[in-house]
Amino acid sequence: MSFLSYLRVETGRIFRSRIFWLAAVLTLCAPIAGYLFYFPATLNHESSIGLWIANPALAGTFGGTVLFALLTLYELDRVYRKEMASLTDTIVSTLMLSSSRTLSLLLAAAAAVVCAAVLYLPYTLYRTGALWDGGYYLFAYLGLMLPTVWSGILLAAALYQFTRRVELSAVLLTALVLLSMSQYVSDQFLLRWINPLVPWCSDYFGNLRVIQTGLYSRLLWLLLSASLWLLSLPAIRKYGYGLGRSFLKGCRKIYLPFTAFVLIGCGFGMYLCQPFINHSQMEYASFSSHPMSTEPKLTIDEVEITCKPNVMTGTQQGTATYKIFNLEKEDVVETFIMNCGYTIDKVTANGETIPYTDLNNDLNFEKQIEVTIPPGYVTLVMEYSGMPQVWNGLRGSLTGTVFSPEFISLEMCDFYPYHSFIEHGKLELTLPEKLIPISNWVDIEVNLISENTDGTRTWELEPPRGGYFGNLYAAEYIALETETENISAVFYCPKKQQAAMEEVNIQQILADVLEYCSAHYGTPPFAEEGKLRLIEAGIPAMMGGYAVDQTSIMSENTFYEKIYTASAETANSPEIMIHEIVHQWWGLGKNLYDDNTASNGWSSEGLTTYTTYRIIKEKYGEEYAKEHCVDVWQSQADYLKNNFYFRYPEYLDRLPEQYAARVRGSVDSIMMYSVVPLKILKAEKLVGGEEKMDEILKGLFTNQNLNPITYADFLDACGLTEEALELD
C-alpha cells in the first residue's frame, strides 16, 4: 500500500515537472525526424508502412530513449544535488523511494509514447490509406518504442545508482548508444538497443518476422536493463558509505541480487537460444558441404508429406512418410537435411520408434539429421516441427523462409527432412483460405484438394519426379495477363496491390521489356508453348530477384510506388524488375559461365545488367541511364580498384569470418554487376556501337552450339582480346 502511495505522489510530481514536459514534448516531436531524414526502415524498400509507420516510430524510439534517459539522470541527480534527499531519505527507505521514482518515470514515459501513438494516428491513416496496418502501428509504438524508452530509463537509473555521477552515467550511456549504432552490431538484431533492426517493411506480405524479432530483442533489452537496475539498487548510497560498502550492505536484501542474476540468466539464455537466426557460418558454402550419400545403400521410392504451418506463430508442424527399401542386410545410417529451426519430434520405422541424431551442424539454411534405418522395406515416418530459421549470412536482412498470415515462402529443406534420392514425392499443405500457393517451378503441379471447415484449404504439390518441391510462395495472389507479339506473360501480384499496378499500367512496362528482348535477341525456348511467369514474392522472403526456367521471381521492393513512375526526373528505376525478366534470355535462355568465373566475374549477371541498362536507356533516356547505371558501375569499379583486400587477397584470410565473408561477397558482386557490364560497354564501343553489339548478342543467343557462353566465346564473337577489354 505504501509503495503505491509513493508511486502516486512521485508520478504526480513528475507530471508537474517542467523538465518532464519538455522531454515529453520533444519525444512527441521526435517521430517527425522519421518523415524528414531518419529512414532506417526504408533503406532497402520504400514501403508505405516503412515510410509512414516504421520510420517515424523508430525516430521516436531513438529520440524518446535519449530524452527519457537524460530525464532519468536529471531526476535522480536532482534529489541529491538540490538536497531533497536529506528530507526524504530519513522518513522512507531509499530503496523504496528510488524504485518508485524510477517506476514513475516508466509510467510517465508510457504516457508520452501512448500520446505519440495517438498524435500521429490520423496522419498515418491518411498517408497509408488502404495499406494501413493497425497491428504494425501498435507494434511500432508499443512494441518497439515503449520498451526501448523503458530500457533507456532503467539503464540510466542503473548507471546513476552505480556511479552517483551524472556526467559519468551520461558518458556510459552515450557509449552504449554509439555501440548500438556501430557497424559491429548493425546486422545483429539482438545487440541493437536504441535502434531496433527493421531492415524492411512489407505493405502486401506481412511483417511477422520483423515483429517477432523486434519484440524478442525488446524483451531481451528490457530483461538486461531491468536486471542491471535491480543490481544497482543495493548500490544506492546509504549511511554515508561509498559504493562498495553501500553495495555490500544493500546485498543483504538477498532477493535483489538474486532476482537480478536470474534476469541476467534469462537474458543470456534468450541471447543464446534465439529461435530466428541459425548458427551457420556467414559465407555461403556449396551444397556439397552437407553431403548426402553419394552411393545410397537404400532407395526411397516415395515420400508423402503433410505440412500444417501455423501462420500466427510462424511455425510449422509436419509429418513425412517415406517408403524405403534398405538394400543392406543391416541397419543403415542415412542422412537427411532440414531447416535448422525445425526439430524432429519422433521417428518410427514400421511403427517402431527408432533412434535418430540431430547433428545441429547448421550450414547455410540446413542441418543434418541421421536416422538409423533397419534393413528391408521400411515405412519411415518423421514428425517434425518448429520455426524456420534465417541463414546467419542473411541475419542483417532477416529474409528467408516465412510463415505468416499474409505470406508463406518455403524452400527445399523447409518442407520436410529432405533427401536427394527420393523417386517421387507428394506434399499436402494446409493454408489459410485466402493464401494461394505458386511454385517457382512451372512443372510442379499445385492443386487444391479440399476446402476445410476451419477456414483453411489443403493443397497438393506433386513434382514430375523426385522429392524436390522447389520454392513455394503463397499469398493472396491475382494473375495479370500480358500479351506481346512474340511472347505472353502472366504476372502474379497481391490482390491488395492490383489497383496500384493497374493504375501505372504495369502490364505495359512488362510488355515493353519482353518486346525489347524478343526483338533484339530472339524469343526464349518456352515462348511458343507456354507463358513467362512473373511472381512477386514478399520482401520477408527475399530482396531482389532470381529466375528459373520460364519463371522470374521478384521481391516486392522491385515494385514500389516510385518505380512504377520512373522517369528521368525521379531517382528510381525499375532495374530489378527488368533485370529479372531479362534473365529469361541471359541466364535461362542462355547461361553465361566459364571456368574463370570466380576470378573474372563472367556470369549471366553481367550481360543481364548490360541489357537492363540498354532497356532503361531506351525507355528513360541516355542521361538517366548513364547516371543510374554506368556511373554507378564506374564508382563501384573504382571502389574495388582501391580496395586493399581486392589488391591483396592474401590478407583476407586474416580477417574474422564475418568480415571476410562480407568483403568476398562485395568483391564478387562488384565484379559481376559492375566490372563485367563496364567491359561489355567497352566492347560495344570497340565493335562499332549498340547495333553491332546487338547483332553479336543475338548471334550468341541463337547459336545452339554455345551453352554456356564463355567469356572466350564472347570475345571471339566481338573479335576482341581480353586485354582490349581491361578497364583503365
Place this chain on the structure above:
Amino acid sequence: MNISIQNVEMTYSNGKQALQGISAPLQSPSLIGLVGPNGAGKSTLMKLLVAGLLPTKGEILLGDSPLISKEKELKENLGYLPQSFGLYDELTVYQFLDYMAALKGIPQSRAAIEKAMAETNLSQYKRTRIRTLSGGQRQRVGIAQAILGNPKLLILDEPTVGLDPEERINFRNLFSKAAQDKIVLLSTHIIEDVQSICNRIIILHCGIILFDGSPQELILAAQGHVGMIDQMPAEKEEGYHITARLNTLKGVCCRIVAEELPPIAQAVDPTLEDAYMYLIAKEEKK
C-alpha cells in the same frame, strides 16, 4: 520514546573525527537544545539519530534495540529538518506536504497537512508554487513537513535560521507545545531560543559533550565568572574573554567571562549566553 546514545564515535572516511565517544539518554517528553560552535558535531549527531549515518563505534538504542534494527520504526516516528535541504520547486506548498505525507504514510493526510500549514502560518500559501516562496517561507515549509503527522521524535537542525523575530517567537512556542508528549531535539546557534523553551541543554564542542543539564544548572555553573568592566582595556588582557561591548552613558562597557574575574570587574548575574561562552572559553583555554 527512549533513545540512548552510548559511547558513540563518528569518524568520516576522510579521517575527520566528528564525535568522540559521547553518551546521552533522550527521553520523552523533553525539549533538548543542542548547542555548540561550528564543527562541534551537532549535525553529525543529528544524522546519526535519524540513521543517515552509522556510528564508527558505540551504538544508539531505540528502546532496548539498536537503532539500525528499528530503522523502520524510527522513520515512522520521525520528523526531521536538516540544516540544509531542498524542496520540489514545481509543487505547491500543499502538493509538497501531500507528497511528504504520502512518504510518511500518514492516514487522514488532508487534515494533518491543514494542521501543519496552520501551525507554520502557511495556509495562505497553500496553492503557491514553492519556487515563488521567500527563504523564510521555504524554511517554514521545511518545518511544516517535519511536524507533519505529529511525530514522536522531532529533530530540528537550525530551524529558525532565516525567520524574522516574530516568526521565531511563534516557532519557539510551537516547539515548546510539541515537546509536551515527545522528544524535540533542537540544534541552534541562537541561545535565546534555547533559553526560552528548552528544559535541557547539551553543549557539544569538538565532538565531546561539555555540558548536559538544565539551563539553570548551566547558569549556576557560571555564577561568579561573569562581570562588567566600565572601560575598554587598552591592551588585550589575558585571563578573561569579552562576550559583549555595550554602549552606555559612561562610555563603552564590556561584559566578560573568566575563571577568575579581574579586580576591575564587577560581578553580575550570568545569562545563559554568558554561561555558554564561559564554558566554551574555559574549554578552549584548556
